[in-house]
Amino acid sequence: MQILVDRGKCQSYGNCVVAEPRVFDLDEDGIVKVLVEAPSEELREQVKFAVLDCPARALQLEG
């Protein structure tokens, strides 16, 4: 499982961080920061939520 981020699309909504704070955070400028690029399988459901809950469609999940 690999997370792809388009930081240019991020609009600082923070829904990804709410969905899974162990994997996502916002940096000082409010732009998404991935804490773990290849999270373990047990986080898949929450990571998928983060991807689908992003209004700006800045996140993708591969694998």
Place this chain on the structure above:
Amino acid sequence: MPAPKRRVVVAGASLAGVRTARALRDRGFDGEVVLVGAEDHLPYDRPPLSKKILAGQVSLDEIQLLSHDEADALDLELRLGCRASALDPARRTLALDTGEQLRYDDLVVATGSAAKMPPGWEAYAGVHVLRTADDALALRSALAGAPRVAVAGGGFIGCEVASTARALGCDVTVIEPLAAPMARVLGDATALDLAGIPLDAGVRLRCGVAVERLEGGERVERVCLTDGSVVPADVVVVGIGARPVTDWLSGSGVAVADGVLCDEHCATSVPGVYAAGDVARWRNPLFGREMRIEHWTNATEQGAFVARTILEGRQTGGYAPVPFVWSDQHGVKLQIAGVPDPSDRGRIVEGSVTERRFVALYEREERLAAVLAVNSPRSMLTYRRRLAQPTAGEAPASGRLAARPSA
């Protein structure tokens, strides 16, 4: 003959409906999923309608929620351009306006909401609402050539349309019966603090006064206000709220009162029928009050929740989200979490109004009820987490902080 597969029919193909359908497949559901959409367009995302679509910066293709290929890959049956028209719970069928009857085992009501329009106003050319993609494209055409635009209603839609129209060079007047735009949500005091944002962008505000009537010939020409004044306008945008689309449920036994009434698990009064998104009214256990939320984040979260309930049964705790909504106006990001009481004033705890970067807390009896963050997305995260604490509704603010696990 093999037994027919379990079939989930989702009435409504916008965000809540699409998310329900996706989540059913994500959770391994291998029965049939039928998605019924009233519009001819493929499902699309609504927030860009008042911003980038209206500004002509993106096309409809770029805001699609689901392509034909994705629908095929997920084995979703798309029924676009047809409307749910009646429900027969005894026979477990959904009637469409095409005359067709769809059998269902589980039905999700996700028919959303429709823009309100006062009677008689739409008789004039030049009067617009903004709810659907077609509305947005029609308004976009109307804004070409920098017309004079009057926006009736200073809520989310009105303010965002004003922002986009102003950026397109239009002369814009917002008419809001309360003291300032956004006051219905944020309360007068905080809304007045924010009024400098549209004013600095060159938007005219007419607050504390309502629209009495429109005047014109075939086209609208002016907006007459209750104080006797007149706002000349080539285009009028009506942003006075939305009503849940529930008329088709009348006589079905599904209880409706300004939305489809649901329990804490998003189940309606009729077995096998659930609701999600703008149309659903339920008691949020986290806040201890009834809610009906017309915002993006709720549509996606509630859709996912309903899918899980259909497949796995009732979930501990029920549907208990922290409501969250954002609005982009004149380059300023507003984010609101929780439910502000408009009779309260937000207490600024960070930043300041003058720097257009602040956080205001709405508290009731020392309890945090809501947060407004202006250009402060990182701080908002902290408060969204705090609002999500199950004790948020009970303990005083200090006790709640102490009760949080230390980082």
